[in-house]
Amino acid sequence: MSIDTKAEAVASPAQGTPAPRDSGLEWRNITYDIPLPRKQRKAALAASANGSSEKASPAANSADQGNGVRELKAGDRRILNNISGHVGRGEMLAILGASGAGKTTLQSILSARLGSVGTLSGTVTFDGKQRNPNTWKRSTAFVEQDDCLIGQLTVEETLRFAARLRLPNAAYTRAQKDERADQVLDMLRLNTAAETFIGNGLTRGVSGGERKRVSIACELVTEPQLLILDEPTSGLDSFAAYNVVDNVRSITRRTNISTLLTIHQPSYSVFCLADRVMLLARGGVFYDGPPGEPAAKYFSALGYSPGEGVNPADYYLELVSNLERNEEGEARITRLLDAWQDQIKKGPIKATQPSDGELTKATAPGDKPSPSSDQSTVVASSPGVEKNGILPEPGSKEAEDKRAVVADKYSTWPITWPEELMILTHRHFLQQIRDRELLIGTQAQSIVLLIIIGLAFLRLGLDNKDVLARIGALFVIPTNASFAVLFPVISIFPLQRQVMLRERSAGVYRTSAFFFSKILTEIPGQVLQRVFFYLVVYWMVGLQPRRYGVWIAVNLLQVACSVSLGLFVGAVSPTLNVANIIAPLINVTFLLFAPTILPNPPPWFIWIRYISPLTYTVMALLQNEMHGLVFRCSPGETQCYANGEAVLDSYGLTTFTVAECIGFVFAITFAFLFMGYLGLRIVAKPRFRYTNA
Template sequence: MRTILDNITGEARRGELVAILGSSGAGKSTLLNCLSGRLNTGTLTGSITFAGRRRERSTWKSVSAFVEQDDALYPNMTVRETLRTAAYLRLPSSRYTRDEKNAQAEAIIKSLRLTKAADTRIGDGLKRGVSGGERKRAAIGQELVGSPDVLFLDEPTSGLDSNSAYAVIENVRSEAVRTGRVVVLTIHQPSIEVLYLFSKVVLLSEGATVFFGPPDDALAHFEQLGLPCPPKRNPADFFLDILTIDHDLESEPARIRALHDAYRGLEKERKLESGAFSGEIEDVDVFDAREEPLGGWANSWWEETGILYRRAWTEIFRNRPLIIAEFAQTIIVMLVMGLAFLRLDNDTRGIQNRAGILFFWPINQVSL
């Protein structure tokens, strides 16, 4: 039995962007999975509340959305088609017409500033498409079309240059502020510009909180502990220096433990003050009444099948090499089979051969 996370507290309000920072293996993704309800092994104790209440199994899925680190997008679809398909799947037809769903996709394109890339195909390793930042924003947009109240992003900036990373986080932030959404994300090494876009940071080391609060308060906290940030140093890099444990040094576990204890002390002080961290969440009603959480799936099985069928068809049809290969293969197999069984007689052998082809043909079709 291994404890991966311990002593984690925190809260996020509407319109806030909360970042979980820590070195690799600190437990960032695990924490994000706990919060988003995607933990599938192990046990979790404690309480996680949303708008003052426990997360409800039936509605949580439609209230929250999760963007994985490795996004799976269809390479031959354009950004607009990707977002439209997501809108068709996520928005219930009982409440939205197709035009409204398209309009929702357009709104996301605009707010994530994807207009320029809207009609470009996503692309993949073989065929170039949109840029890395645009791709990430398209993946985030896919989740945003469902207007989730809470958005979780696992390492949305990994693999992006600092300008694209800034653009992605800035877009997500202004979206969150505009719609009163909560965004919780993990990030490995933000630039200083990105760091100050976060309302609060959770600094994790060895699975426990070293600090939770606004970035500047973290600097003040560490300074009090005799760890001032060197001038001209990116505070985010400074945090990582503090959080990263060097397993080869014997003094390290004690150093990290002292940091955890210091945070526990700070937490107690905060609780005594004003009750600002009492866990109560103001319920600001900024949502359209139509967007009341729904349980289960947005659309019927038939409708979903139709949407997925269309997407698969577009994807396959645009994949030229695949179509050519399939076509050529069919012609070749047809010729081989046709010639092998050409001009059969009407005797016992001919009949056996016909039975043979009737057996061989379906087997061949199934295994293609």
């Protein structure tokens, strides 16, 4: 990673850049280059050495836009070229651009979520100050495109958990946190859906628009000063999209925050909801001003006007798409980029106050906009918003003062580690007991396997022919548990992991608190579900009645070990598909080198036996069962085991005692948990990248 500090100088007056602002978010001279792929990079470096160079993008060719910007290095590609802009308090800015225009990259830079690859230069300030890495991630709100929510929680529960985790104890009591959740519930117009479950692919829940508003609400509980949304209308119909953006605009004005959103193919009614729009093409800006009539006049003066019935937002972006890559299209893009640089010298484009008729025209066919957000959503007048007068009305001077105090508290963790653990454990517990499909599925699986295994090894006797059957039963039962427990754990972990990554990037809680809460819910939950199975199958198989205590202890410890393996695999696997590949690979390898399957493994594989929990589980179970047994030998049998000790000696199952085997399984369990924690800590570590101010 490299950050170029030489390009920090403010743009020259000739470019028309206004004086630095002390309110809202401002960025100046943002330039970002990334290395080309290896083959293209080699070709570019060779061409540079020969005195030629790759043709630059229209944005980089723009004369004015290139002033004061570092030279593009051979072998690099310019993604953003000297972009400047701002979004003030109480203002909503929409960033639009075709694929590859740079809108997502710009958003990542402004939110400090850009990866470490590439060279970045420029300045980003908020309220006239450099962004503080200690408070930025907690004092700003970032709403991702994908809604990572827990389907088993209601809307109200989701917001209350968010408030209790995110709001600092130094500024809020428990009652105030719950009231803040109610305030946000009202601001996002989610009162009617408060008791509705979020839902998932298998369970019906809230609508798509409500789901998006819940995601926004989770970020707004912290009373942020800046709200950034990544394509909030993606996947929504025009009506739901309008309501979401209209709701966001209302909150922006009501609470006097700065709001920035990227948006893809908006309807014209959504396009006109923004106070300003920034249109990007090839890493440069070709319009930054009010939507609606001002934008239409600007492009009309350049000779570009959409036809009757054409969505102007789509039309403006089509002007710079040039999918055919022809010279005419490239010339048009260059002209639009240069024209905007000329406009910057003249000054910003002023907004006009639309009449009722113009507002009607802004509504695209088929859109059904809700009432104007400026009048329809008055938070203080809604019931329940100021319960007992605990919190000030959003947007009031008292609320602004409290928000400033809260922002100062975000340099440390909002709540203590024990509180994080308690709240996260409660949330995971609710998710676990409400997941009907998983609970019913695992119980049905347990009952079916109980019947099959119990009947297959029903009431084993003490004849010599029953020796192998007894060994088989004591191998199959823990092996079944290792698979039956492992896959339910890894099936739910990836979604929880995504929720955790989103919350960790916002600095909500510590990784250790999340992981320990998973241990406290998953291990007891799986153990309790298996107790009935072990109790019944023990008597069905006909094992020694007085050895039940060690039997249940060893098997339940194997369950805990399988859960720990599932947590480890789930933590280090980026997707469920990857987890489903890794988990069987590890489990089958452990199974293959169990002492009853491969008594004498090759020397180069002997180490696998000693790291396999099944080795110690099977050894402990067989020692527990075989000691004291006397087998009957039929006349004429060439090989006969006189007693259980002879069986143990024959299979080499006396290397360790039962107590030692239990100790080794404990050690392996803790090893899996430790590796899972380290893996999750590495994966979940928030990575922020700030430009120098």
